[in-house]
Amino acid sequence: KAGVTQTPRYLIKTRGQQVTLSCSPISGHRSVSWYQQTPGQGLQFLFEYFSETQRNKGNFPGRFSGRQFSNSRSEMNVSTLELGDSALYLCASSLRLAGGLQETQYFGPGTRLLVL
Amino acid sequence: LAKTTQPISMDSYEGQEVNITCSHNNIATNDYITWYQQFPSQGPRFIIQGYKTKVTNEVASLFIPADRKSSTLSLPRVSLSDTAVYYCLVGDGDDMRFGAGTRLTVKP
Numbered sequence: 001k002a003g004v005t006q007t008p009r010y011l012i013k014t015r016g017q018q019v020t021l022s023c024s025p026i027s028g029h030r031s032v033s034w035y036q037q038t039p040g041q042g043l044q045f046l047f048e049y050f051s052e053t054q055r056n057k058g059n060f061p062g063r064f065s066g067r068q069f070s071n072s073r074s075e076m077n078v079s080t081l082e083l084g085d086s087a088l089y090l091c092a093s094s095l096r097l098a099g100g101l102q103e104t105q106y107f108g109p110g111t112r113l114l115v116l
Numbered sequence: 117l118a119k120t121t122q123p124i125s126m127d128s129y130e131g132q133e134v135n136i137t138c139s140h141n142n143i144a145t146n147d148y149i150t151w152y153q154q155f156p157s158q159g160p161r162f163i164i165q166g167y168k169t170k171v172t173n174e175v176a177s178l179f180i181p182a183d184r185k186s187s188t189l190s191l192p193r194v195s196l197s198d199t200a201v202y203y204c205l206v207g208d209g210d211d212m213r214f215g216a217g218t219r220l221t222v223k224p
Contacts, residue, residue: 043214056210090160104165105150106162107159108159109157109159110159
């Protein structure tokens with residue numbers, strides 16, 4: 001089974017621009033979560049989508065948004081980029097079975113975003 | 117909210133057993149404890165997950181005391197390829213908390 005894929009792998013943008021990152025989950029996984037990883041703040045949860053609906057949201061400003069499509073693929077958008085948005089953005093997928101039990105997440109390789 | 121605390125770094129030698137402890141004093145009743153391994157330029161990789169007592173799989177063991185306020189990841193007989201950052205994760209949903217990560221360096 002193919003793992004979680006993320007595109008692009010690397011991206012350079014300038015302040016004020018916007019960016020869209022893409023994530024394709026493992027086949028059959030309906031939950032997609034996004035994380036930001038920086039040396040200073042570590043791994044921080046952005047949001048989770050399940051069946052095209054945002055289920056959970058971390059403590060990030062509204063410039064960070066996402067969506068999920070009917071095939072479970074997900075996109076994350078960051079508008080009005082700031083230098084501090086430079087980070088590794090990770091996507092993780094899981095089954096999210098009924099009952100809400102904590103599921104194992106499988107991470108993609110990430111998209112490394114550099115904001116100049 | 118469960119805050120997770122783990123040592124910043126640890127050193128070991130090949131063939132030794134390594135134990136990494138994570139502290140999570142405010143763990144909620146429904147929270148599981150999960151450990152991930154991360155190599156440079158890769159996403160975290162699932163190692164093991166548990167709720168209480170002891171869990172063992174082919175690569176590691178996870179020990180959780182009765183009060184569940186801490187957990188210990190045990191890696192038996194480490195090799196050079198186990199050099200990585202290890203993250204403890206507690207919680208779920210919007211109350212998900214990763215530890216800052218423990219950088220394990222295995223020396224020959």
